[in-house]
Amino acid sequence: MSPFEQVLNWFLDPANWAGTGGIPIRFLEHIQYSALALLIAAVIAIPVGLLTGHTGRGGFAAVSVANFARALPTIGVLFVVVVLAGINLIPVMVALVALAIPPILVNTHEGVRGVDPLLKDAAVGMGMRGPEVLRRLELPVAMPLILLGLRTAAIQVISTATIAAYVGVGGLGRFLVDGQSQGRGNFAMIAGGSVLVVVLAILVTVLFAAVRRFALAPGLRR
Amino acid sequence: MITFERVSKRFPDGTVAVASLDLEIPTGRTTVFVGPSGCGKTTSLRMINRMVDPTDGVISIDGADVRGKDPAELRRTIGYVIQQAGLFPHRTIIDNIATVPFLLGWSKAKAHARARELMELVGLLPEQARRYPHQLSGGQQQRVGVARALAADPPVLLMDEPFSAVDPVVRASLQEELLRLQAELHKTIVFVTHDIEEAVKLGDSVAVFRPGGHLAQVDHPERLLAVPADDFVEGFIGYDRGVRRLSFFRADALPLRSDIVLGEEDTVARARETVRAHGEPWVLVVHADRTPKGWLGEPALTAAEPDALLGSLATDPYGHVFRVAEDSLRSALDASVLSPAGRAVGVDAQGQVVGVVAQSELGSAIWSVGGEESDPAERGAVGSDG
C-alpha cells in the first residue's frame, strides 16, 4: 500500500470518526485550545502594542520581550510549567501564549508606530486628542499589520498545540503521540493527524482573509 | 547628429506615445524636448538609448541606426541622467561615478582618478567621495548623477527631467552649472522637461510636443517665444512670453546716459543746473568709487540749500542694478520697473555706474527687437538672463 493509500484508508475508516477519540472531537478540542491561547495572547499583546506604538515609549522593551519570548524553546516552557503546576491545561496555555505574543505584539507596535507622521499631524491639527487619534486613525491604519500578526500567531499556535498531547491533554496532537507509540509508529495515523492540522491552518487563513474584508476600511484594502 | 525619421511608438495597449516623429538633433548643442505629460517627450528620449524600441521608423546617431548595436554596448556610450538621479544606494559616490568606466574594463585607479576629476568638475567636494548617496542632499545627488553620466566621456547625454525633484533655488544653480559645463564640454545633450522656463533657459533649440506624440514646433527658444507656431504652443508657453523673450537680447546696446550722474562732492546748485539743462527730473548720486548711492528728485533739490553737497542729502534707494555687459534687456526692464525714479542703473563688472536708462528709452530698444524676423545670433543673444 502506498503512503497515500494508507492515509486515505485511515480517513475512510469509520472507527476513526467515532467516540471521544474520534476526528471531530479531537478537531474541536484543538480549535478550543488554539482559540483560547490566541485570545489570551491578544488580550495581553494588543493593548501593550497599541500603547507602546502610540506613545513611542517602551517600544524597545516591548520588542525585546517579544524577541526573548521567540527565543524560548516551547518544549522547555511546557515542561517547566508541568513540573511546577502538574499535568493539566495550564502548561499548554502558558507555552502557547508565550508563542503567540511575539508576532501580535511586534506587529501591533510596528503598525501603530508606522502610521505616517503627516497623518497624525493632520489628526492633531483637526483637534483630535490622544485616544481619538489612536481609535480613529492609528488603529484602523495599523489593522492590516495587526491582523497579519494575529494570523501568524494563530498558525503557530495551531501547529504547536499538538504538543499538548505530550502532557496528556487532547487535540489533534493525540494522533501524533498515539501513532508514534504504536510499535514502530503508525504512519497513517501520524500523517492523518498532520493533514488535519494543515487543514485547520488553511481554514484559519481563509477565515482571516474574510475578517480582513470586513474589518478593514475600504481605502486600506489592497 | 541624432536623427529621428518617421519614428512612431505604439504601446501594446494601443496608446500612441509618439506619432511619426521627424527631428534632427545637432551635434554639440542642447536640444530640449518640452510638453505636457503624455506628449511622448520621454518616450522619444528613451528610444535614443533603446530603453524603448520604436514600432516604426529609424533613429540614427551620426548616420548609424541605433538598432544596429547591442543595447548594452550602445548605452555605455550615451550618458543618462534621470529625475531621482538613480544612484546605487550601496555604492560610494566615487564608485557610483566610476560605474561605466568599470563596465568598460578600466583599471580601478584609472576609473577613480576619472571620477575624482568629474567630482571637481560638477562642484562636489573631494571628501564626499567615500560617502553614500543617502548622505547627500538632493541637489548634490543630482550632481553625482551628472558626473556619473559624463564618466566615460560619452558624446551624447540624455537628461530626463533631471532637475524637477529639487527646490527652485537648487534647480536654478544646477541649471547654471549645466550651462557652464556645456560651454566647456560641447556634448550633444537631449534634455526633457515639462517646464518651458527651463527649456528656454537651457536649450539651443526647443522641441515642443503636443499630446498624442506630435511635434508642434522646433525652434531657437527666442523664436519660439516670438513666433509660436499655433495656439497650442502659445498657450503652453504662457502669458508673459513677450517679456521672457527679452532674456535673449543683451542690454549692452541700450543708450545709457551718464550726464545725469553726479558725485557726492557736487553741489545742489550744480544738480539743479543739470536738471534744467537736460529736462530730467532725477539725478543719480554716486560714491567716490562710482558705485551708486541713490536718486535725488527735483522736489528734494528745490528744498535744499544751493551750497549743500549732494553727499549730505538723503537719497531715494536705487533699487537693483543690471550689468551692462552680461545682462539681458529683461534684467534692465526689471531694474527700471523697480526703481523709484523709473530709471535703471547700469553697472560694469566692478559695480561702477556706467550710466542710466529711462523706461521710455528701454521702450524704444524693446520696440526695435520686437520684429518677428530678428536673428538672435546677430543681435548678441545670451543663453540666460542670470
Place this chain on the structure above:
Amino acid sequence: MGDQPLIDVDWILTNLGDPIGTSLLEHIKLSFLPILFGLLLALPLGVLSARWKPLYPPVLAGVNILYAIPSIALFFLVLPYTSFSMWTAVIPLTLYTLAILVPNVVDGLGQVPDHVRQAATAMGFGPMRRLLQVDLPVAVPFVIAGLRIASVATISMVSVASLVGLGGLGQLILTEGFRNYKFLTPILVGIVLSVALAFLVDGLLVLLQRWLTPWTRDDSRKAARAAAPAPEGDPA
C-alpha cells in the same frame, strides 16, 4: 518535586561535559545546517520568484503550507526515509526556514527603486550583472533580517526534535529533566542555553550585516524595521 531547589549547582558541575556540552554542540549542528541549507534554497527560489512573477504566489502558498505542518509530525513523516539520522531534523527545519526566508529574499530584491534599476539598464547593465551587482547587494539587509528571524526560530525549534529522540538541548530538557526525575535544573539549563545561543547568533548576524552593508550604517533602523513585521516564530 515540591521541595527540590530551583537550580542544583552540583548537578550542573558534574554533568558539564556530558550531557550538557554534547547536547549544546548537537544543538548548534542541528540548527546551523537548516539555516545554511534554507538560505541556499531560498536564494534561487526568491530570485526566480522575483524575476518571474507568476511563480511567486504558488511558491509562497507552498512554503506557508509547509510552515503549518507541526514540526513533530514532519519529523515523524520523514523518519521512514531518513531513518534515525540528523537529516530527520535537518530536512523539516530547512523547509520551515523557507517560509521566512523566501518572502524576505523577494522583498529584498524588490527594494531597488525603479529609477535605480532604469539607471543601471541605461548604463549598459545586462540582467545577470544587474542581479549580482545591484539587486542582491541592496537585498542583503532584508535577507539578513530574515536570517535573524529564521535562526532564532530554528534554534528554539530544534528542542522539539528531542521528542523524536534526535538530540540537542531538548534531550536535556526531556530525558534528564522531565522523564527521569521531574527535575527542574536540566530543563532550566536547556532553556537558558537555547536562549543564549539564539541571542548570540542574532548578535553575530547583526555584526555580519554591519560589515557587509556599510551603506546602511546610519539608517540600519530603516532596513531592520522594514523587515520586522514579517511572519515570525516557530511552528512546533
